[in-house]
Amino acid sequence: MTGPAPARAEIVVDLAAIRHNVRILRDLVRADEPVRLMVVVKADGYGHGMVEAAAAARDAGADWIGVATIDEALALRAAGDRGPLLCWLSAPGDDFAGAVAAGVDLTAYTVAELDEIAAVGGAHVQLKVDTGLSRGGAPRADWASFFAAAAAHEAAGRVRVTGIWSHFVASDEPAHPMNDAQEAAFREALALAEEAGLEPEVAHLANSAAAILRPSSHFDLVRCGIAAYGLDPAPGATPRLGLRPAMTARARLVMSKPLAAGDGVSYGHTWVADHDTSVGLVPAGYGDGVPRAAGNAASVWVEDSRRPIRGRVCMDQVVVDLHGELPPPGTEVVLFGPGDRGEPTAQDWAEAVDTISYEVVTRLGGRFVRRYIDTETDSDVDSDDQTSEEGTR
Numbered sequence: 355m356t357g358p359a360p361a362r363a364e365i366v367v368d369l370a371a372i373r374h375n376v377r378i379l380r381d382l383v384r385a386d387e388p389v390r391l392m393v394v395v396k397a398d399g400y401g402h403g404m405v406e407a408a409a410a411a412r413d414a415g416a417d418w419i420g421v422a423t424i425d426e427a428l429a430l431r432a433a434g435d436r437g438p439l440l441c442w443l444s445a446p447g448d449d450f451a452g453a454v455a456a457g458v459d460l461t462a463y464t465v466a467e468l469d470e471i472a473a474v475g476g477a478h479v480q481l482k483v484d485t486g487l488s489r490g491g492a493p494r495a496d497w498a499s500f501f502a503a504a505a506a507h508e509a510a511g512r513v514r515v516t517g518i519w520s521h522f523v524a525s526d527e528p529a530h531p532m533n534d535a536q537e538a539a540f541r542e543a544l545a546l547a548e549e550a551g552l553e554p555e556v557a558h559l560a561n562s563a564a565a566i567l568r569p570s571s572h573f574d575l576v577r578c579g580i581a582a583y584g585l586d587p588a589p590g591a592t593p594r595l596g597l598r599p600a601m602t603a604r605a606r607l608v609m610s611k612p613l614a615a616g617d618g619v620s621y622g623h624t625w626v627a628d629h630d631t632s633v634g635l636v637p638a639g640y641g642d643g644v645p646r647a648a649g650n651a652a653s654v655w656v657e658d659s660r661r662p663i664r665g666r667v668c669m670d671q672v673v674v675d676l677h678g679e680l681p682p683p684g685t686e687v688v689l690f691g692p693g694d695r696g697e698p699t700a701q702d703w704a705e706a707v708d709t710i711s712y713e714v715v716t717r718l719g720g721r722f723v724r725r726y727i728d729t730e731t732d733s734d735v736d737s738d739d740q741t742s743e744e745g746t747r
């Protein structure tokens with residue numbers, strides 16, 4: 355069989371894995387109460403593709419989609435997304451009118467922002483309160499005046515306040531004292547909002563880690579990002595839920611060659627072989643989002659073994675130790691994947707380079723070609739001649 359040659363380096367996203375994870379999260383939060391699920395697809399769906407991730411999430415029953423910016427929300431609408439959609443990061447002069455026309459719920463952090471949104475007329479707006487993260491949201495001292503301003507705009511018919519929400523500091527550390535403190539502060543904010551006469555449809559506080567680890571924080575809605583992509587929001591603390599990583603990063607070996615004891619590898623010779631071995635050239639580097647810190651730290655998967663990266667990661671390529679073997683050019687290299695075959699996971703890479711899996715998957719891009727598979731509907735998706743849907747990038 356001949357088809358187009360497989361890509362030099364590609365990000366393969368399994369849409370069935372995203373749907374599977376979304377169903378798990380939805381069932382988890384709906385177990386006792388009718389809590390709704392928002393799936394967060396900001397930053398190009400954490401590197402998985404915003405439009406495709408949102409469609410898979412809606413298919414699997416996500417009630418809301420969440421993004422950071424108005425531009426992201428409008429891009430989703432332009433791609434045909436319908437249904438409840440919230441964004442939460444705007445600056446003065448942003449296209450609030452476009453968002454309102456597209457039926458996107460906006461978030462306000464300040465009275466000034468609320469006024470700018472109200473001037474459009476007919477906006478659905480959610481109010482973000484800062485319960486301790488000291489990032490976006492109205493600080494506690496402003497809650498009463500913030501809610502009063504929102505109630506006045508609502509009474510005048512200029513906006514509809516659809517939600518009140520906040521965001522955790524340390525939900526990935528279940529014993530962190532800020533979790534209790536923020537939940538208590540959020541309840542105070544809700545009581546103040548009620549006093550101001552606001553009746554939002556949804557109050558929400560939890561991200562993935564809190565959705566999984568802290569049922570008391572569920573309120574009406576949880577906002578899950580990382581868990582929808584199958585990655586662990588709180589490594590070491592999360593119970594086994596059967597989440598499945600949706601992203602596999604793979605490349606085709608460019609060459610392999612023997613390396614003699616005493617030979618150094620890559621810029622600066624930060625690694626020198628202490629015995630005869632062989633090395634392989636993998637055509638992806640920091641220009642493609644492969645962390646430079648992975649030099650002498652992370653591993654890839656070639657021919658059923660983990661192969662350590664030797665020396666520095668370059669802009670376009672990395673060198674891996676092939677332990678004396680000389681696989682032919684074109685041999686599959688898996689940088690990370692679900693881990694089923696023993697290959698490293700995004701979590702393994704995160705630990706190797708001292709970051710979080712969020713950053714590993716979100717930053718990968720550059721010249722990687724993204725391709726979508728669906729392991730629920732495709733007949734043959736695990737071989738090298740995958741010819742299902744072509745990705746976009």
Ligand SMILES: *Cc1c(COP(=O)(O)O)cnc(C)c1O
Pocket residue numbers: 394396442521560561562563577578579580581587
């Ligand atoms: C990114 C983000 C989320 C999702 O967080 P995860 O830890 O990926 O579940 C939720 N809420 C807000 C406000 C965010 O910015």
